[in-house]
Amino acid sequence: xxxxxxxxxxxxxxxxxxxxxxxxxxxxxxxxxxxxxxxxxxxxxxxxxxxxxxxxxxxxxxxxxxxxxxxxxxxxxxxxxxxxxxxxxxxxxxxxxxxxxxxxxxxxxxxxxxxxxxxxxxxxxxxxxxxxxxxxxxxxxxxxxxxxxxxxxxxxxxxxxxxxxxxxxxxxxxxxxxxxxxxxxxxxxx
Amino acid sequence: xxxxxxxxxxxxxxxxxxxxxxxxxxxxxxxxxxxxxxxxxxxxxxxxxxxxxxxxxxxxxxxxxxxxxxxxxxxxxxxxxxxxxxxxxxxxxxxxxxxxxxxxxxxxxxxxxxxxxxxxxxxxxxxxxxxxxxxxxxxxxxxxxxxxxxxxxxxxxxxxxxxxxxxxxxxxxxxxxxxxxxxxxxxxxxxxxxxxxxxxxxxxxxxxxxxxxxxxxxxxxxxxxxxxxxxxxxxxxx
Ligand code: SF4
Ligand code: FES
Numbered sequence: 001x002x003x004x005x006x007x008x009x010x011x012x013x014x015x016x017x018x019x020x021x022x023x024x025x026x027x028x029x030x031x032x033x034x035x036x037x038x039x040x041x042x043x044x045x046x047x048x049x050x051x052x053x054x055x056x057x058x059x060x061x062x063x064x065x066x067x068x069x070x071x072x073x074x075x076x077x078x079x080x081x082x083x084x085x086x087x088x089x090x091x092x093x094x095x096x097x098x099x100x101x102x103x104x105x106x107x108x109x110x111x112x113x114x115x116x117x118x119x120x121x122x123x124x125x126x127x128x129x130x131x132x133x134x135x136x137x138x139x140x141x142x143x144x145x146x147x148x149x150x151x152x153x154x155x156x157x158x159x160x161x162x163x164x165x166x167x168x169x170x171x172x173x174x175x176x177x178x179x180x181x182x183x184x185x186x187x188x189x190x
Numbered sequence: 191x192x193x194x195x196x197x198x199x200x201x202x203x204x205x206x207x208x209x210x211x212x213x214x215x216x217x218x219x220x221x222x223x224x225x226x227x228x229x230x231x232x233x234x235x236x237x238x239x240x241x242x243x244x245x246x247x248x249x250x251x252x253x254x255x256x257x258x259x260x261x262x263x264x265x266x267x268x269x270x271x272x273x274x275x276x277x278x279x280x281x282x283x284x285x286x287x288x289x290x291x292x293x294x295x296x297x298x299x300x301x302x303x304x305x306x307x308x309x310x311x312x313x314x315x316x317x318x319x320x321x322x323x324x325x326x327x328x329x330x331x332x333x334x335x336x337x338x339x340x341x342x343x344x345x346x347x348x349x350x351x352x353x354x355x356x357x358x359x360x361x362x363x364x365x366x367x368x369x370x371x372x373x374x375x376x377x378x379x380x381x382x383x384x385x386x387x388x389x390x391x392x393x394x395x396x397x398x399x400x401x402x403x404x405x406x407x408x409x410x411x412x413x414x415x416x417x418x419x420x421x422x423x424x425x426x427x428x
Binding site: 074 | 366368378
């Protein structure tokens with residue numbers, strides 16, 4: 001199934017699929033057979049892919065659409081109705097901006113906008129290097145810390161636009177340090 | 191199937207119709223105009239989402255959507271009371287408050303059903319009575335290989351989704367997202383070979399009451415004409 005779909009793509013479309021995505025697709029294809037191929041199993045299948053792989057790649061939706069016999073446009077329509085599904089791979093630093101009532105009142109939407117501008121992606125997207133992904137969530141249970149943001153599994157409290165800058169810088173610095181550390185180890189070992 | 195014929199009164203006029211038929215088409219057949227966007231006569235199960243077709247029925251506490259109201263013997267209907275006009279106007283204003291068509295440069299100008307309904311309800315196409323909500327979408331979406339979509343003109347009536355579902359072939363259109371973000375989506379049409387077959391159908395572009403969906407080919411020709419006219423105007427010394 002996957003092979004045929006890949007063969008039907010244009011050269012440029014095929015090239016747009018990276019190694020990581022290809023692996024996800026191959027696994028999705030083999031996992032699909034554990035579900036009955038009926039439209040009524042569409043949602044459980046989507047939930048499974050989301051839980052197992054963290055997002056629904058476009059070609060996975062195509063696989064699922066063919067498998068249960070529902071057009072891909074419909075599958076997407078159904079999937080986008082729910083907040084639980086993502087269509088871009090999660091970044092190494094997933095950023096979740098809370099827009100629950102308290103955070104919203106405290107300007108969570110401005111914080112989200114700040115992240116969007118800083119990272120150059122929209123909510124629901126992932127940066128091209130897969131370093132960051134941005135998401136809005138509804139109430140993380142930290143209303144007293146509003147506006148709150150979850151970076152990875154760490155909660156950031158009372159976030160302000162300057163703190164947005166600080167959060168990203170901190171991640172970048174840590175990344176830089178880890179890279180240097182690795183290089184040092186390599187030269188020491190080598 | 192033996193159909194019982196019943197008599198009803200609409201705006202003081204006695205008309206006959208098969209029992210259980212939807213009220214809206216019955217009225218239209220008898221030259222009683224009721225505005226509608228989301229309804230099509232082929233639909234067995236009208237969505238009743240636009241709320242433009244509201245009417246009053248004697249004995250019922252609230253106005254009802256005539257597109258989903260079955261005809262019953264002796265029913266007394268009013269389609270033209272002040273109350274009904276007001277309610278339809280509210281529905282219309284809500285609709286256009288997220289709408290952003292530019293009639294002058296729109297492919298549907300003058301054949302647009304929204305323009306016609308605006309006239310019938312004495313409402314401007316840009317309402318000042320509700321805050322305008324600019325939906326966060328681009329002017330045009332051209333993901334589909336054959337179709338051109340202009341989300342800011344779309345009234346989300348769902349007619350295109352319906353006619354598309356009636357066709358066996360082709361890529362299947364559907365609504366995506368929800369609430370204020372609801373949109374007709376073409377996701378996956380780039381990797382679905384069936385999308386190219388849409389060129390032989392285009393039923394959705396014909397049924398769209400506004401100018402939100404058109405074939406790319408027609409759209410491009412139209413825009414070229416518009417540009418040409420604009421150029422000519424500029425060059426003419428006035
Ligand atoms: S594209 Fe046209 S037919 Fe489809 S929902 Fe929008 S307005 Fe209705
Ligand atoms: S035509 Fe009845 S609600 Fe739209």
